[in-house]
Amino acid sequence: MSEAEKRRIAGCAFDLGNTLINDTRLTTESVKDMSRWLFNQSLISAQDDFIKTYMKVNSETVKPFISHTFGEIEFFQKTLQQLSINKVSANEALLKYREILMEKIHPDQNVLEAFEFLKQKGIRIALLSNESVPRVEAYLDKTGLRHCFDTIVVSAGIGIEKPDLRFFQEALNRLAINSEEMVMFGDNAIADGACKNLGIFFVLVTGYRNQSWVWEQGESFQPDYVMEKVTRKDMEMFLKLE
Template identity: 25%
Template sequence: RVRLQHLKGLLRESRLPLPEIVDRMRFSSGQDLSRFFLRATGQSPTDYRAGNPVQPAKGEDDGGWGVVFDLDGTLIDTEMIYYEAYRRALEAQGFDLAPEEHEKEFTGACNAEIEKRVAGILPETFDQARFHQEWRRHFTMMLTESPPVPLEGVLEALEMLTGRGVPVGLASSSDLAHIELSLEKAGLRGYFSFLAAGDEVERGKPDPEVYLLCCGRMGIDPLRSHAVEDSTRGVCAGVAAGLHVFLLAGAKPEVPPERNQVKLISSIADVAWGELEPRAEG
């Protein structure tokens, strides 16, 4: 109980980034902190810090709708930072990772799945615990040294949506600590009161769980709402959750069979955010 009160104080009364709170409170990871806090309070650390009450998802009759964004490759370009972090951590143990292999196997996957896949294909000499620690250290260092810049149209879209009072959320395969740090470094944290992370769910994208978690926190109906994605895993997750998905086509993601739920775009700037309406069901 003392630990919980101390954690609450750090979340609400300090401006410390989540990774630093993880270290100070001696949690093994952002995932451990999030699960501890969720079990104890029924809220995520992010919602508690923002002062957001837990909101139940609205049903069809409620009419709530909003927009849920992916993060990596959609709002900011951190995929190559992830690649370089993985590459360096693997190189330290004498293994290689080619860019095309990373793009094919890992883009859009949650970190736990990536670590499991890497351990499954490498010999027994591979130290998974060391890899877990080292790639995270490299990622945080590179993100801090070279902060990401919002991609084309992102700031205008967020300004337009929040100015209209449209609920905006984020559903990412990344760990919560990395989401917080990435948004903070990119200057986007203030736009998002509702986050859902890969380390808060049992199954990452293409499973819809992270999108449904975010919609529930936002209090919106997925069947009337929109998502913005850039990967095959991501668009499949959004469609499975019932959302209409604006799919960035630059990385040539595969379009799922439910094509009526997907609209290909070349840039976030292609969407008329000032005129966007709830998705018509059916």
């Protein structure tokens, strides 16, 4: 009998970026489309320069409670300044970028079916994300997944980020379950894997994993189980309830 089978799983917690959605591809494609829009508006002369500069600024900006996917005004302030672009404001650029990005987000039937399966088994579901509140709200509105979650814990909303154990404890408190009853699904062995220090079962989700898309510092934990993507089939295999 596996460790997962021994546990009476009462709650499943999911990271957002690069776990439920491919943030790396979403950001890369959105920045490319943003550069094309700027070029077509005669606001820049070289699309590649904008892409390289923005992605570098994004990657090198390490601070809590920001969204590397949804973008921040400081990303555009620095990018436009470095490229000497003054025909568009950072705020205008940010709004256009987010418009482009949101057009690329659609409901994921695989994720929805996985969540519905867990609900049928009486398992509570939480979203645990190191993100900005606007990004998470926009994602939930666009995908229609809000109703699936029993609780949503966003770092910017509570002032704590994973791998801080208080983040996971907040989720446990809201779900009213013990650590041994919860499973954490995430792509980040540092931020999400830290849940193991509380006795939470850690499932590494590898389908969208990108090691260069990790800004958290700390110990990297070995997963208790590895899953490619969050689908009903993968959940059935994990819980061995099919």
